[in-house]
Amino acid sequence: MTAHDWYIENLIAYATRTLNRKDHALFASHLERCEECRHALADLERDLAWLPMGVTPAAPRPGLPRELVDGVLRKRRAGWWRRAGALAASSALLLASGAWLNARSQVTRLSSALSTSRGELSATKDSFAAIVGAERVLQKSVTHRGAEGGFLVFYDHDSGRWNVVVHDLPPAGEGEAYQLWFVTHTGLLPGPELRADGARPTFLALPAPDPTREVVGAVLSVGSRDHAGLSPDVELARVTF
Numbered sequence: 001m002t003a004h005d006w007y008i009e010n011l012i013a014y015a016t017r018t019l020n021r022k023d024h025a026l027f028a029s030h031l032e033r034c035e036e037c038r039h040a041l042a043d044l045e046r047d048l049a050w051l052p053m054g055v056t057p058a059a060p061r062p063g064l065p066r067e068l069v070d071g072v073l074r075k076r077r078a079g080w081w082r083r084a085g086a087l088a089a090s091s092a093l094l095l096a097s098g099a100w101l102n103a104r105s106q107v108t109r110l111s112s113a114l115s116t117s118r119g120e121l122s123a124t125k126d127s128f129a130a131i132v133g134a135e136r137v138l139q140k141s142v143t144h145r146g147a148e149g150g151f152l153v154f155y156d157h158d159s160g161r162w163n164v165v166v167h168d169l170p171p172a173g174e175g176e177a178y179q180l181w182f183v184t185h186t187g188l189l190p191g192p193e194l195r196a197d198g199a200r201p202t203f204l205a206l207p208a209p210d211p212t213r214e215v216v217g218a219v220l221s222v223g224s225r226d227h228a229g230l231s232p233d234v235e236l237a238r239v240t241f
Contacts, residue, residue, distance in 0.1 A: 007037055012110060015044045047106055138239035144222060145170050147198065151237040153218045160207065166194050166220065167201035177225045181232055182209045183217030183240065193228065194220070216241050 007030050013019045014027045031038050139152040149168035156163055164180055172178050172195075180191030189209040194202050208215065217240035223233025 140237040169196040181219040184213040
């Protein structure tokens with residue numbers, strides 16, 4: 001995730017004034033420098049204008065108020081104007097109903113998007129909380145196929161699991177796979193395949209591979225899927241505890 005992704009994910013929260021004071025001020029400062037976010041915010045605010053309280057009443061056509069007054073004063077036309085008034089009221093009601101239904105649809109869509117964003121933010125906070133609470137976090141830069149990414153490993157004592165993060169790496173080549181290995185005093189233990197797409201970080205939480213063998217490090221490799229679990233073809237990164 002890039003720094004700019006945070007602003008994109010919190011665009012709805014900013015527009016609906018649900019960010020805390022500090023984040024709201026940070027977002028407002030970013031808008032002064034980012035034309036892309038200003039345009040996105042303007043589009044979103046146009047959608048929010050369809051909310052029920054934001055529906056703009058339709059103005060009567062020119063001359064209609066005068067005609068209505070004349071109809072009231074001329075008793076011989078009173079019945080006709082009563083029918084016209086009822087028709088106008090019915091039309092206004094239909095227009096208002098249509099606007100309300102459209103607004104309700106917009107509110108439902110925005111509420112769903114907001115709920116999704118909050119869920120993603122909650123998951124991200126949980127991940128960062130686990131990293132911050134770890135006793136030791138090891139990371140290393142990884143370069144592969146012209147892209148530079150990272151490999152991060154830490155142990156969470158609360159859950160008893162090894163946590164592995166790989167980010168900013170392109171997908172493995174045809175017939176290839178990224179794989180995790182655990183380093184022990186007696187050799188390597190194969191871990192799972194790691195799937196990378198270059199867009200989102202890959203996050204895994206794994207139990208200890210073998211309770212009888214102490215893990216002292218980890219390796220990220222890439223190689224043929226036919227050799228998966230046998231031996232690392234090419235080591236991209238190695239960290240040692």
